[in-house]
Amino acid sequence: MSPHPATLDCVPAPVITATSLVKKYKDFAAVDGLDFEVAPGESFGLLGPNGAGKSTTMRMVGAVSTRTSGTLSILGLDPDQHGPEIRSRLGVVPQQDNLDTELRARDNLIVYGRYFGLPRKQVEKRADELLAFAQLEDRAKAKVDDLSGGMKRRLTIARALINDPRILLLDEPTTGLDPQARHILWDRLFRLKEQGTTLVLTTHYMDEAEQLCDRLIVVDKGKIMAEGSPAELIRKHSSREVLEVRFGSDRNAVVAEQLHGSGERIEVLPDRILVYSDNGEAELERITSAGLQPMTSLVRRSSLEDVFLRLTGRSLIE
Amino acid sequence: MTATTTAPARTGGLRGLYAGNARAVVGRGLLATRSTNYWVVLSGFFEPVFYLLSLGIGLGSFVGTVGTTAGGEVSYAAFIAPALLAVSAMNGAIYDSTWNVFFKMNFGKLYNGMLATSLGPLDVALGEISLALLRGAAYATGFMIVMQLLGLNLSWTAILALPAIVIIAFGFASLGMAITSYMKTFQQMDWIQFFMLPMFLFSATFYPITVYPEPIQWIIQALPLWHGVELVRGLTTGALSLALLGHLLYYVVMIAIGLVFTTRRLRALFLD
Numbered sequence: 266m267s268p269h270p271a272t273l274d275c276v277p278a279p280v281i282t283a284t285s286l287v288k289k290y291k292d293f294a295a296v297d298g299l300d301f302e303v304a305p306g307e308s309f310g311l312l313g314p315n316g317a318g319k320s321t322t323m324r325m326v327g328a329v330s331t332r333t334s335g336t337l338s339i340l341g342l343d344p345d346q347h348g349p350e351i352r353s354r355l356g357v358v359p360q361q362d363n364l365d366t367e368l369r370a371r372d373n374l375i376v377y378g379r380y381f382g383l384p385r386k387q388v389e390k391r392a393d394e395l396l397a398f399a400q401l402e403d404r405a406k407a408k409v410d411d412l413s414g415g416m417k418r419r420l421t422i423a424r425a426l427i428n429d430p431r432i433l434l435l436d437e438p439t440t441g442l443d444p445q446a447r448h449i450l451w452d453r454l455f456r457l458k459e460q461g462t463t464l465v466l467t468t469h470y471m472d473e474a475e476q477l478c479d480r481l482i483v484v485d486k487g488k489i490m491a492e493g494s495p496a497e498l499i500r501k502h503s504s505r506e507v508l509e510v511r512f513g514s515d516r517n518a519v520v521a522e523q524l525h526g527s528g529e530r531i532e533v534l535p536d537r538i539l540v541y542s543d544n545g546e547a548e549l550e551r552i553t554s555a556g557l558q559p560m561t562s563l564v565r566r567s568s569l570e571d572v573f574l575r576l577t578g579r580s581l582i583e
Numbered sequence: 584m585t586a587t588t589t590a591p592a593r594t595g596g597l598r599g600l601y602a603g604n605a606r607a608v609v610g611r612g613l614l615a616t617r618s619t620n621y622w623v624v625l626s627g628f629f630e631p632v633f634y635l636l637s638l639g640i641g642l643g644s645f646v647g648t649v650g651t652t653a654g655g656e657v658s659y660a661a662f663i664a665p666a667l668l669a670v671s672a673m674n675g676a677i678y679d680s681t682w683n684v685f686f687k688m689n690f691g692k693l694y695n696g697m698l699a700t701s702l703g704p705l706d707v708a709l710g711e712i713s714l715a716l717l718r719g720a721a722y723a724t725g726f727m728i729v730m731q732l733l734g735l736n737l738s739w740t741a742i743l744a745l746p747a748i749v750i751i752a753f754g755f756a757s758l759g760m761a762i763t764s765y766m767k768t769f770q771q772m773d774w775i776q777f778f779m780l781p782m783f784l785f786s787a788t789f790y791p792i793t794v795y796p797e798p799i800q801w802i803i804q805a806l807p808l809w810h811g812v813e814l815v816r817g818l819t820t821g822a823l824s825l826a827l828l829g830h831l832l833y834y835v836v837m838i839a840i841g842l843v844f845t846t847r848r849l850r851a852l853f854l855d
Contacts, residue, residue, distance in 0.1 A: 329699055329854050348599045348854065353701035363692035367615035376614060379607040380700035428700075 278341065280305050280432055280463055281326060285335035288321050295321040297487030298335070303432075308464040310478035312471070312569060314579065318487035319467035320360055323436045326465065328352050340431060353381055356425030360436040362417045364409045370420055371396060371405040378427040388427065395423035399453065415446025419453065426457075433457065435466040439473060451476050471569035483573060490576040495569055502575045503567035504529050506545035510552065510559035511537045520557060527552065532574060541571070600846060601705035608697065608710020609717075627674050628722045631667040632729055638789065639663050640733075650791060652813060653822030657737060664735040665744065665819040666788040669811035671726045672748040673755045673783075675719030680759030681775055684711060685766060694853055704849035708842055712756045719752025730819070738821025747818055747831075751811040754834040757841025758807070764848040782808050807837055 281303040288296040296318040303309040311319045324330035325337060328344035328351040337344055339351045365373050371392055378388030396402050399419040404412060412420065418438065425433060438454065439447040454477055458464055468474050474481055475495045483490040483498070491498055508528070512520045514536060521533045528542035542548045545564030552559065573579075616624075643659035650656055687693040697707050727745065730736050736744075759775075766772050786808035792800055803809050814830040817823055 327699060331855060346599075349602055349701045349703060352699060355699075357699045359695065359699070361692065363696045365611070365615070365693060365696065366691060367618055368611070372614055376607070376611045377696070377700065379610055380604070380697055380702050382602065382604045382607065382701065 277305050279303055280340055281309075281465070282338045283322075283326075283335065284337075286322070286325065286332055286337055287334045288318070288325060288330065289333040294333075294487050296325070296332075299482075299484070299487075299489055301482055301489070301492070303463065303465060305431075305463055306461045308458050308477055308479045309466075310474045310481035311465075311467040311484050312469065312474045312478075312481050312573070313467075313484035314469055314573075316486075317484045319484055320436055321487075322484075323434055323465070323467055327355060327357050327434050353428060354431045356422075356428065356430035356433040358418075358421050358425045358433070358435040358438055360440070362421050364417060364421060364424070366409045368409070369405070370401060370407045370409065370412065373409065373420060374424050374427050377424045381428045383428065391427055391429075392423075395426055398426075398456075399423040400449070413446070415442050415449060418442060418446070418450060422450075422453065430462075432463045432465060435464065437467055437469070439468075439470065447473075471573070474569055481569075483569075483576060485573075485577045485579075491572065498569060498572045499567045503571040504541040505543045505567060506541075507565055507567050507571055508540040508542060508545040508548045508552075509537050509561075509563040509565070510540065510549070511561045512557070512559055523555070523557065524552065539571070539574075541567070600703040600850065601709075602701050602703050603706070604702055605706045605709035605713065607702065608707055609713050612710065612714035624718075627678055627718075628671065628725050630674065631671040631722075631726055634670075635660070635664055635667050635726075635729070635733075639667075639735075651816060651820055651822050652791070652826070653817065653820075653824055655820065655822055657820050658735075660733065661735045661737055661820060662816070663789055664730050664733075665816040666786070666812040668723055668726050668730065668744065668748060668819070669751055669808065669815045670783055670788065672719040672723040672752040673808060673811065675722035676715045676752040676754075676756035677719075677759045677775075677779065679715030679718050680712060680756040681763045681772065683715075684760050684763045685772055687711075688764065688852075689767075694849060698849070698853040704854065705842070705846045707849055708760065708845040712753070712760055712842070712845070715756035715759065716749065716752045719756065720749045723748040723752065736819050738819065740821050740823060741819040744815050744818040747814050748811075750831065750834050750838075751814070754807060754811075754837040754841070757838045757845070759841070761841040761844035761848065764845055764852070782806055786812055788812060807833065810834065 279302040283301050286299040328348040344351050374392035375388050480494050482492045528540040528548050530541050532539040540548050639660035646659040648656040649662040810830040810833040817827045
């Protein structure tokens, strides 16, 4: 028996490897040299504003878009060569629901399973399990158009799981949902994560990234700005706390001059000033004792939003 | 490992294009048909029947007999009935492969979903075309029964018109979907309609092609419906000739061209 390096036994091969991944549309590079790896069972996020190249990346990973250059390996296969094989082992939740509106909820799952060439019996059984998982048992016979936005998303996720995928790709899974529907969805996704499903998701919501991602890359204009776990990124690129003060739209800029030197750094936004510090309360005290009276003030923990602001000088949601 | 390698071109052949699972697409279509409006479906069948009754029986009583390409004389109703049979196959095939495909493609996002699975573009094309073909064949079979009841099938070879109309429907479905896959707006879809009506009226449907001056005949003979009309008319009136094989070949080419372009277009649209 030939001796194996220890690492081969301990570290499983990544399920996704991208190196210098580029996608160009004419002269415009939507994805401009991404390098990342996703380990099996990992929950990996792409965080960035609209137009950052997240969806394009997801389409390439989903083997429905060919790359312009670079290498990409999904489950050890090249999507340009083995598109169908790769797609048969992926679950895809696209940004816009594309449920089959001519079919009822349960039929959507069954028909989708048949697209993978799975036997009818097996697909029917799995469809019932997934309807239960998606908390849609009582809507099995419902028309798609009669479902709420949150239910449609859950049905789309159930549909994506019909082929028991190795990797689940979620493009903006909760965009457009109300807070309650988002929490239900997060709960379902968290269960999948606990069961060991590899999740790859894009989002422009920092709270979503913090809830669901073990590790993420911050993407802007097709390039990676930073990489790490949410906590690491915050530790590395932001202070522990943030003080938000508002002096009114006209005065913010003027006051900001006087605030220079406060905290580790300050960030002036049109509607408010952010003071980054490890002790927000202390900063607030110093500001008020200097005779500046903010209209409102708020001390909070740093979030990925702050990381993004720091890295790009722009907000995630514009 | 090289740092940057250009993505290789897709390998040739059917790899990545066809998963051999077009039946899943057909199955989906049949299931979806349950929720469609049956009156709309039936209207497509009745249209040629009404033409047959009003023109063939009604107007036909003033016309008498008409000469076929093969040289025989048949009643006016027996002359136009096979043409309307071909039209009915065409209507069914075109209905499904144009408007229905247009909606699925542009509004239902159906093909995006299908092509995110292990299905290939050829599976989708074949499945959708088969579905359109089935509708065309169903209309035509119904029409064939009407013809039989009215005594308009003049020869035993009329039974061969059944497989012939399946091929005609296949041809129109295939080309219809190919053309539709390039259409982006409703206006462009109206062009198809604009083309279909004159083709229906002038393809030697209601009178022999010999009424036209020769250059016009060439144009008619270049269009698909004329070949369908001549093929079916030959079979139902029993006027067999080698020309029928030529008409058949026209449809085989039409099917092939439609499939190739549909598959290419679906790949360009959804797997780029």
